[in-house]
Amino acid sequence: MKLGLTGSIATGKSTAAGFFREEGCPVIDADIIAREVVQPGTPALNEIKAAFGSSVIAADGTLDREKLGSVVFSDPAKREQLNAIVHPVIRRAMKQQADEAEAEHEIVVLDIPLLFENELFYLVDKTAVVYVPEKTQLERLMKRNGYSEQEARSRMESQLSIEEKKKRADFVIANCGSEQETARQVSELIEMLLQKQ
Ligand SMILES: CC(C)(COP(=O)(O)OP(=O)(O)OC[C@H]1O[C@@H](n2cnc3c(N)ncnc32)[C@H](O)[C@@H]1O)[C@@H](O)C(=O)NCCC(=O)NCCS
Numbered sequence: 603m604k605l606g607l608t609g610s611i612a613t614g615k616s617t618a619a620g621f622f623r624e625e626g627c628p629v630i631d632a633d634i635i636a637r638e639v640v641q642p643g644t645p646a647l648n649e650i651k652a653a654f655g656s657s658v659i660a661a662d663g664t665l666d667r668e669k670l671g672s673v674v675f676s677d678p679a680k681r682e683q684l685n686a687i688v689h690p691v692i693r694r695a696m697k698q699q700a701d702e703a704e705a706e707h708e709i710v711v712l713d714i715p716l717l718f719e720n721e722l723f724y725l726v727d728k729t730a731v732v733y734v735p736e737k738t739q740l741e742r743l744m745k746r747n748g749y750s751e752q753e754a755r756s757r758m759e760s761q762l763s764i765e766e767k768k769k770r771a772d773f774v775i776a777n778c779g780s781e782q783e784t785a786r787q788v789s790e791l792i793e794m795l796l797q798k799q
């Protein structure tokens with residue numbers, strides 16, 4: 603089965619995904635695929651250059667992520683434009699990798715930050731949300747990325763709120779306590795999913 607792992611920025615998807623990996627479940631990470639599809643020479647990077655100008659391309663020809671991030675996270679229309687270029691390519695790659703992994707593993711995890719926003723339910727069988735209250739999310743995001751409160755909030759506001767995602771998920775993994783407590787919830791969820799098979 604395919605488990606869609608989601609959450610909002612900095613709620614702990616990667617942390618939880620690491621625990622799934624430790625338990626032997628392959629994890630397909632949308633953020634990694636999103637980086638692969640814009641490598642130099644890809645059609646997506648060429649389209650980004652055409653749409654946003656060469657100021658978002660670094661001297662070595664790679665995408666200047668910080669620059670593009672500062673553009674798209676402060677302008678919803680620009681964000682939509684970027685999404686329209688990269689999301690179809692990301693979705694195709696995710697589906698292909700997930701199908702291949704599912705042939706060999708009982709549980710395949712798809713780590714997709716924008717699962718609910720983009721209604722990507724066809725890619726997964728069940729959804730799990732990694733949850734922390736918004737206050738913790740803001741604190742962890744500012745700390746991890748060195749963002750000001752405003753930079754952090756503009757990124758949080760580019761997504762559906764974590765409270766809303768919590769309501770919509772099949773399963774909730776609370777990441778407000780220690781990482782060990784999160785690891786235990788991941789183990790329990792895997793056990794339950796395997797029993798249901
Ligand atoms: C704008 C970009 C270049 C900024 O790069 P940067 O290295 O600073 O951030 P990174 O890619 O690591 O993303 C960090 C987090 O931001 C959030 N995020 C990224 N893109 C988006 C988006 N289009 N809308 C809302 N949130 C987003 C996600 O929670 C993600 O986990 C990059 O995020 C990007 O290419 N975004 C478009 C692709 C996308 O939607 N990726 C997210 C899931 S597929």
Ligand SMILES: Nc1ncnc2c1ncn2[C@@H]1O[C@H](COP(=O)(O)OP(=O)(O)OP(=O)(O)O)[C@@H](O)[C@H]1O
Pocket residue numbers: 609610611612613614615616617618633715742743746777778779780781784
């Ligand atoms: N249980 C925890 N206790 C304390 N800090 C934590 C915990 N879980 C995660 N963190 C920290 O919070 C930050 C966000 O976690 P993580 O990178 O896993 O989130 P994410 O949801 O994958 O983020 P993104 O959406 O940006 O990909 C990291 O700095 C991480 O070290």
